[in-house]
Amino acid sequence: MPLANNALVLVTDGRKTLFLRNHGDQNQIDLRTEAHDERQDAKDSEMKTDAPGANQQSGGYGRPTYEETDFHQLxxxxxxxxxxxxxxxxxxxxxxxxxxxxxxxxxxxELRKQLHKEAEKRVVVEIAKEMTGHTIADIEKLLVSVTRAEEPAAV
Structure with a gap:
């Protein structure tokens, strides 16, 4: 489906979020940055306070430990x-x-789980790919390949 003029493009991963706006039309994508945010990852020692927990076993040898929480994923x-x-x-x-x-x-x-019905019905394209470290031109090319629009003219 073509990406309409004034469409919002969310490019995100677990550390960076970009909101881009299509200033082009359905035939030619022209993305411009509207907002961005980035966080720094904390070190493991800053997030954890102790070793993983263990429980008593009724039989056998050793003490099995509980699976360690992945604080970075959280x-x-x-x-x-x-x-x-x-x-x-x-x-x-x-x-x-x-x-x-x-x-x-x-x-x-995770995003899908959290989207309001009003936002959900406005989703026209979903691309499962890491693109926050790429340029806007790369993001435009990806959207062009998915939506069949044309790339913006070189300025």
Whole structure:
């Protein structure tokens, strides 16, 4: 499906979020940065306070430990929830009619869980790919390949 003029494009992963706006039309994508946010990852020692827990076994040898919590993944999930809340707020304020989401598969899954029905029905493109470290031109090329629009003219 073509990406309409004024469509919102969310590019996110667990550490960085970009909101881009299509200033082109359905035939030619022209993305411009509207907002961005990035967080720094904390070190393991800053997030953990102790070794993983263990429990007593009724028989056998050794003490099995509980699976260790992945604090980095928890932070990434919270980041995705925050991005979804931004999208929900914008959808409820009628800030966009069409939404394209580009995120790694795990982040995309977290986003889907958190999207409001109003935001959900405006999603026209979902791409399960990590693109936050790429240029806007690369993101445009990806969207062009998926939506069959043309690339913006060189300026």
């Amino acid at each position: 932070k990434e999930d919270r980041w995705a929830h925050s991005a979804a809340q931004d999208v929900n707020r914008r959808a409820l304020a009628n800030d966009f009619d069409a939404l394209a989401i580009i995120a790694p598969p795990k982040t995309l899954g």
